[in-house]
Amino acid sequence: MSARLSGYRNLVLSRLGQGIVVIFLAYVLSFIVVSVLPGDAITNSLRDPQSGLSEEDIARIVAFYGLDKPVLIQLLLALGRFVSGDLGISLQSGLPVADLVFDALPSTAFLALTALILALVLAVAIVVGVHLLPPAAAGVLRSVPSFFLSVPNFVIGLILISIFGFTLHTFTITEPNSPVATFFAALTLAIPVSAPLAEVLVSSLDVETRQDYALVARSRGLSRVKVFARHLLKPSALPSVTMVALLIGELLGGAVITETIFGRNGVGTLVQRSVGAGDQPVLLAVVVLSAVIFVLVNLIADLSVPFLDPRTSVTKKKKDLVS
Amino acid sequence: MTSTLVKRRSFLTGTGTLAALAILTACGNKPDVESVGSSTPVRGGALTFLIQGFDAGWISSKTSISSYEGNLWGHLTDKLVYVNEKGDLSPWVAESWEENSDATEFVLHLQKDVTFSDGSPVDANAVVENINAWAVGDAERGIAKVGLFPSANFESAKATDTRTVKVNFSSPTLGFIATLGYHGCILLAPATLKSNTDEQADLAKTIGSGPFTLKSWQQGESYVLQRREDYSWGPKALGYSGPAYLDTLTYKVVRDASVRTSTVLSGQADVSFNVEPQEIDSLISQGFSVSTPRYLGFVDGFQVNTQTFPTNQASVRQALQHGIDRQEILSTIYTQDWQAATTFIQGTVPEAGDFADYFAFDQQKATDSLEKDGWKLESDGYRYKDGKLLEITLAANPYVPSDKAVDELIAQQLQRIGIKLNLKVVDVANYSAWQNSEPPLLHTSRSFVDVGTVAGILTNRNGGEDWFKLGDSDQKLNKLSDQIAQARNREERAKVADDLQKYVLDQAYFVPLVQLVQRLYLSSPKVRGIQYNGLAYANFYTAWVTQ
Numbered sequence: 002m003s004a005r006l007s008g009y010r011n012l013v014l015s016r017l018g019q020g021i022v023v024i025f026l027a028y029v030l031s032f033i034v035v036s037v038l039p040g041d042a043i044t045n046s047l048r049d050p051q052s053g054l055s056e057e058d059i060a061r062i063v064a065f066y067g068l069d070k071p072v073l074i075q076l077l078l079a080l081g082r083f084v085s086g087d088l089g090i091s092l093q094s095g096l097p098v099a100d101l102v103f104d105a106l107p108s109t110a111f112l113a114l115t116a117l118i119l120a121l122v123l124a125v126a127i128v129v130g131v132h133l134l135p136p137a138a139a140g141v142l143r144s145v146p147s148f149f150l151s152v153p154n155f156v157i158g159l160i161l162i163s164i165f166g167f168t169l170h171t172f173t174i175t176e177p178n179s180p181v182a183t184f185f186a187a188l189t190l191a192i193p194v195s196a197p198l199a200e201v202l203v204s205s206l207d208v209e210t211r212q213d214y215a216l217v218a219r220s221r222g223l224s225r226v227k228v229f230a231r232h233l234l235k236p237s238a239l240p241s242v243t244m245v246a247l248l249i250g251e252l253l254g255g256a257v258i259t260e261t262i263f264g265r266n267g268v269g270t271l272v273q274r275s276v277g278a279g280d281q282p283v284l285l286a287v288v289v290l291s292a293v294i295f296v297l298v299n300l301i302a303d304l305s306v307p308f309l310d311p312r313t314s315v316t317k318k319k320k321d322l323v324s
Numbered sequence: 325m326t327s328t329l330v331k332r333r334s335f336l337t338g339t340g341t342l343a344a345l346a347i348l349t350a351c352g353n354k355p356d357v358e359s360v361g362s363s364t365p366v367r368g369g370a371l372t373f374l375i376q377g378f379d380a381g382w383i384s385s386k387t388s389i390s391s392y393e394g395n396l397w398g399h400l401t402d403k404l405v406y407v408n409e410k411g412d413l414s415p416w417v418a419e420s421w422e423e424n425s426d427a428t429e430f431v432l433h434l435q436k437d438v439t440f441s442d443g444s445p446v447d448a449n450a451v452v453e454n455i456n457a458w459a460v461g462d463a464e465r466g467i468a469k470v471g472l473f474p475s476a477n478f479e480s481a482k483a484t485d486t487r488t489v490k491v492n493f494s495s496p497t498l499g500f501i502a503t504l505g506y507h508g509c510i511l512l513a514p515a516t517l518k519s520n521t522d523e524q525a526d527l528a529k530t531i532g533s534g535p536f537t538l539k540s541w542q543q544g545e546s547y548v549l550q551r552r553e554d555y556s557w558g559p560k561a562l563g564y565s566g567p568a569y570l571d572t573l574t575y576k577v578v579r580d581a582s583v584r585t586s587t588v589l590s591g592q593a594d595v596s597f598n599v600e601p602q603e604i605d606s607l608i609s610q611g612f613s614v615s616t617p618r619y620l621g622f623v624d625g626f627q628v629n630t631q632t633f634p635t636n637q638a639s640v641r642q643a644l645q646h647g648i649d650r651q652e653i654l655s656t657i658y659t660q661d662w663q664a665a666t667t668f669i670q671g672t673v674p675e676a677g678d679f680a681d682y683f684a685f686d687q688q689k690a691t692d693s694l695e696k697d698g699w700k701l702e703s704d705g706y707r708y709k710d711g712k713l714l715e716i717t718l719a720a721n722p723y724v725p726s727d728k729a730v731d732e733l734i735a736q737q738l739q740r741i742g743i744k745l746n747l748k749v750v751d752v753a754n755y756s757a758w759q760n761s762e763p764p765l766l767h768t769s770r771s772f773v774d775v776g777t778v779a780g781i782l783t784n785r786n787g788g789e790d791w792f793k794l795g796d797s798d799q800k801l802n803k804l805s806d807q808i809a810q811a812r813n814r815e816e817r818a819k820v821a822d823d824l825q826k827y828v829l830d831q832a833y834f835v836p837l838v839q840l841v842q843r844l845y846l847s848s849p850k851v852r853g854i855q856y857n858g859l860a861y862a863n864f865y866t867a868w869v870t871q
Contacts, residue, residue, distance in 0.1 A: 046380055046390075047468065055789075058461070064328045065466035093382030096543070097526030102542060161582060167590035174587045175372055175576050177545075264578040266545035271597035273579075274379045274544065277751065 009307070016303060019155060020296035027292040028285060032079060035281045038071045042092035042280040043068060049119045066092060079285070089282040093275065098282045101271060108178065109267035111254040112187055112259070117245070119191035122199035124241075131203050131230055132210075143203065150195035154255050158189040158262040177265040186263040190255045194248050205237040239306070246302040252292055326431045330668050332430045340473045361765040365853060369869040373598040373862075374584040377577050383467070384510060388699070391843055392597075394507040396575055398551055401512065401532030401567045404432060406559035407773050407858035409507030411620050414561040417446060417511060417533070426812045427496040434487045438557045440513040442531045448483030455481040455491060466521050472772060474499055476780075477585035494810045499776030506773045509857050511661055528860045533557075535568040535865045562855055562866050563749075569853070569868040587785070588612065588846050594869065595854070597603050597860070601726055604659050605844060614633040614789040615845040616661040617856035620673050621771035624724060625666040625836040628765060631793040634714055635764040638741075639697030641832035645766075646742045647690035648734055654838055665836035667825045670860070675775040675821040682829035683836060688742050699742070707742035715744035718756050721767035722751050724842055762793065769840055779808035783830070792833040800827060819848060 043066050067078065082089055085097045089096035113234050149257045165171040165185055174180040209215060210233060219230045256269035268287060275283040327612040343656045373395075382389045382399060404418040404667035418432040450843045461469035469475055479492040491500065503509060508701040513531035516524060523529050527541055535558060536549035558565040566709070576593065578584045584596040585603065589610065599607065626644070634640045650664055654808045663671060699707040700713055707714040718735075720727040735745035748759045759766060768791075772778075783798070783805045784790035796802050804824040812815035827833050854866040 005578070045756055048759065054468055058463075058468055058471075061463035062466055062468050065463060068768045090522060091381070093379060094543075095383045095521050096381070097522065159582070169490075170590075172581060173592045174578065175374075175546075175592050209833065218686050246570075264545075264576065264580075264583065264584060266542060266577070270544060270579070274377065278379060 013300075013304065016300050024049070024289060024292045025295055028080070028083065028289050029076065031285055031288040032076050032281075033072070035284050036075065038279060041068055042275075042278040043047070045278055068092075074303060075233045079282075081106075082288075083285075088286045091275075091280055091283050091287075091315070093278045093280040093283070098286045101260035101283060102268070102286050105266060105268045105271045106263060106290075109253075109256050109260070109269060112183065112190065112265065113249075113268065114185065115187035116190035116194060116252055116255075117248070119187055120195035120198055121245075123191060124202055127195070127199040128202040128206060129229075132233075133225060136222060145319045146196040146199040146203075148311060149192050149199075149275060152193070154189060154193055155262055157192050158186070158259055161185045161189055162262065174264055177263050182263065186265060188261050189262070190252060190259045193255065194251055197251075198241055198244055198248065201240050202237060205240050209233045209237050242302050242306065246298045249294060250291075253294075331810070332496075338377070342452065358681060363852070365866075365868045366568050366870060367569050367868070368571050369569070369782050369871075370388060370574065371570050371595065371797075371851065371864060371869055372574045372576055372593040372868060374578045374587060376581075376584075376597055377579055378547070378575075380722040381525055382530060383524045384489045384508075384512065384530065384784075385522055391859075393863065394859070396549075397510050398507065398534070398857075398861050399536040399573060399865065400530075400534045400538065402534050402557065403445075403509055403511065405504040406561050407620070408561055409617060409619075409856055409858050410672055411502075411773070411858055412561075412834055413501055413505060414559060416505075416559040417451075417557065421501060422809055423630070427498050428493045430491045430493075430500055431484075433491045433776035434489070436487065437553075437559050438533055440511075440533045441537045441552060442513055442515065442533050444513055444515065445486075446511060446533050448489045449486075450514050451489050451508070451511070452483050453517055454479045454509075455489070457512075457517050458509050470506070472506055472508060472777060473503055473769065474776075474780075480814055481612030483630075492621050492850070496810050497776075498811055498814060498817060499774035502776075505858065507861065522558035524679050536573055539572065545577055549573045549575075557614065558865060562863070564866050568865050569585065570864065573864050585846060591848065593848075594851045595845055595864075598725070598844050599656050599846045601662070601844075604661065604844075611849050613847050614661075615847070615854070615856065615862070616664075616841045617843065617845075617860035617862075618670055618672050618841055619771050620858045621670055621840070622775055623668055623836045624721075624730075624769055624838055624840040625665065625668060625725070625834055626765040627768050627791045628835060629762055629793050629835050630833065631710075632762055633766045635699065636715065638832070639693045639699065640714065641835075642693040642743060643690040643743065644738070644835050645690075645832040646686045646693070647738055647743065648683075648835065648837070649685045649737050650837060651685065652737065653730055653733055655841070656733055657726060658838065661840045662841060665839055668828060668834040668836045669775070669825070670839050673708070673775055675818050677822050677825050679825055679829050682826065684833075694742065701742050705742065706744050707740065709762055712741060713744060713745060714869070716764050717746040717748055718765050719748040719755070719767070721825050722755050723771050724767070724840065727767055730837060736806070760768055765835070768834075769842055770807060773858060775817070776808060776811075778821070778824065779805045782833075784822075785809075794833075798831075801831075801833075819832055 004148050029055060043063055044059065046052050067075065079089065088102070090096070091101055095102070127142055127145055131139045134142065162174065162185070166174050172179055172185060174182070176182060177186070215228060215232060218232050253268070256267060257273050260267045260269040261273060272287050273282060274280070275287070348731050357673045375392050375395070378392055380393050382393065402417050404416060406414045406416045408414070417435055417438055419435045420433045420855070423429065432451065434446065434448060434451060440446060444450070449778055458473045461467045474493065474497045477494040477497060479494050481489060481491045484490050492502065495541055509576055511533055516530045519529065527536055528844055535552055537552050539548040539550040541547040550572050551570060551800050553567055554597040555567045556565055578587060581598060581600065585599050586720045588596045589595045589612070599614060607614055630636055633726050654662055654664060664680065666680050669676045699709045702708050718731055721732050733749055735747060738745050781789045783802055784795055785802055785805055794801065803826060805818055807820040808817055810825060811820065845854070845862050847854065850870050851867060852870060855863045857863060
């Protein structure tokens with residue numbers, strides 16, 4: 002096995018190990034945070050002014066769910082269940098947490114993925130425009146990302162719904178999972194996400210344009226379009242790969258609002274419901290899920306960088322010398 | 325993560341109104357007025373009802389049923405007794421009942437041939453199992469009793485034949501029959517009651533005898549109910565007992581209020597839950613209807629803590645009672661659909677009296693009370709006594725959306741008499757912690773179906789909730805409370821209820837604001853025949869959609 006390959010394998014293994022540690026810490030930390038917050042789903046609903054239950058009644062039910070035990074004991078019990086693959090029961094709905102999460106996941110994953118693709122398309126469109134349009138138009142286009150960033154997600158959503166849903170009847174809000182409704186929900190999510198992506202692409206493109214190799218290519222008589230497509234795009238894309246990985250978090254956060262406004266059921270609305278009620282098992286499951294996704298995406302991003310740019314070597318210098 | 329989410333959420337609701345206005349102007353096209361006019365019910369058709377969310381889950385007996393879940397349960401299940409918006413009780417699954425002279429023994433006679441949707445009969449045995457579940461619950465399985473059920477003196481429920489149930493209490497319980505019309509007391513098939521909590525959480529496995537059955541559902545998103553063709557035991561009080569007119573009734577969760585409103589305005593849905601009071605006039609002028617049914621219970625107002633500074637001082641309580649201008653609240657925040665409180669219980673409760681004089685707005689009286697007690701106005705515009713500032717921290721009730729605006733106005737009103745009101749924002753998740761912190765004033769919104777409930781709440785007697793933190797120190801309140809609890813007939817009890825209301829208001833233990841409207845319904849002119857029960861729940865059983 003070549004040193005480069007075994008170096009790559011070591012990188013994969015160490016990153017996987019780190020990932021598992023990250024997920025474990027995310028679980029423990031969020032368990033503690035959620036336990037410190039006042040109220041839980043059971044106590045909240047029993048204490049609803051409408052319920053009219055006595056303290057004794059409330060205490061008996063709270064004890065049934067083990068919520069009267071010390072936090073450390075609750076954590077150990079939950080960890081035990083978690084390791085054996087049992088995510089527990091939602092305190093709020095009484096349904097298995099795994100069912101709730103895996104019911105909500107496909108819808109959100111589809112929304113986020115569509116949004117990511119739309120965001121990439123938007124960002125690339127902006128970059129191409131900035132690079133190839135006449136300076137005046139390009140200048141205007143350069144300010145588009147900061148405009149996108151400054152408009153809140155829910156305003157974009159409400160404007161899109163108002164125009165395309167209620168005025169033009171392009172889609173109906175009561176069928177949030179139809180392809181058209183999904184497209185507009187994804188667009189709502191994509192617009193703010195495309196902004197940082199476009200900015201990073203534009204600025205790294207600016208840097209690459211001033212590099213010697215670009216000047217040489219231009220001086221050899223290649224057209225702007227050819228230089229852009231053949232020489233500049235690939236190195237400029239490098240920082241955006243890392244950026245995309247970071248944006249996954251942004252997509253999940255934005256999904257809460259987008260799903261709320263478009264009436265979609267997904268991980269975002271599940272989180273919103275669970276935070277409001279203090280439904281600990283569901284919150285923990287979602288935090289772990291987010292950690293897993295984050296770790297995986299970053300892993301993929303880190304591991305693909307060496308292929309995009311051979312200069313970033315994965316093997317250590319010493320090893321190179323030995324081989 | 326949590327803090328950003330909470331912030332985002334409150335940001336979202338805060339700006340929702342603005343966005344709603346934008347949308348309202350964007351789609352102000354008038355609905356088709358031609359369809360208005362027909363008053364003969366039409367069979368068939370589908371109705372879509374937009375609701376804020378089904379978050380409390382589907383274990384009916386585990387917790388109190390929120391208005392959202394309660395509305396859906398109301399179509400899948402029946403109750404023994406129907407209670408209308410005036411608090412009148414009438415037969416439903418129980419076609420008649422008798423009680424003995426001291427209201428300790430009740431006999432319920434059940435309608436013939438009522439069945440659950442799994443085919444099992446709604447007979448005396450099934451009713452006994454339900455009553456036991458409401459009265460006692462099953463803590464071993466994590467199932468609480470129904471909060472308002474008179475459990476403390478409940479003895480037994482027995483089937484004497486297939487259609488007769490005898491229920492015994494150890495002491496007079498005038499409120500028992502009324503409780504059977506309460507939204508927590510829904511009849512479920514014995515098979516459902518026996519199942520474990522995780523099975524009860526699955527709506528498809530919870531079987532009722534209502535006019536609709538569950539056709540399909542996506543948790544937290546949409547729920548489609550379909551008519552039960554063999555249904556023939558609807559409450560007589562609704563003027564109809566046969567199968568529902570609608571083919572299907574669809575509940576659709578749309579969390580954002582402005583989107584719900586606009587969806588109905590654009591004709592994509594028929595009825596929506598809760599609009600902002602300020603939007604009502606504009607909606608009506610566009611041809612839509614907004615129903616603001618009141619429910620039986622306590623008015624929107626403050627429980628006063630008599631043990632916490634500064635409401636432990638009678639002068640401060642009196643100043644609050646007379647320093648709040650309720651008329652200004654009505655005219656500033658609400659529309660003409662809202663009514664002034666006449667006492668601390670809703671005007672629809674049969675025993676509610678008109679004691680508005682006891683808490684009439686009188687700024688002079690309020691300031692006199694404070695002056696006499698030594699609360700001196702300082703140069704900063706607030707009152708001090710023994711170097712202590714007269715300030716109260718108040719949190720709006722997150723269960724009543726308009727309370728925040730009401731509190732802001734009250735803060736201005738109290739500032740005029742030198743009381744400083746600090747407003748605190750508390751969401752549903754943190755409200756119980758707020759309640760436990762024993763604040764000087766606590767917003768109340770509590771429904772009940774029988775005035776007897778009042779006895780078990782005001783003091784700590786009979787396992788009561790001790791709303792005013794008096795313990796049993798107030799002999800007069802104890803006596804009145806006991807008399808209500810032990811009353812054997814309704815006339816006697818009504819007289820005591822009068823005395824109790826006067827006393828509580830005179831002592832300023834409770835500061836009423838306005839009669840509470842917690843559930844508002846926006847509906848398209850195509851929808852007819854919606855009825856509202858004593859808990860202000862929309863009933864679509866008798867509704868139909870014009871073509």
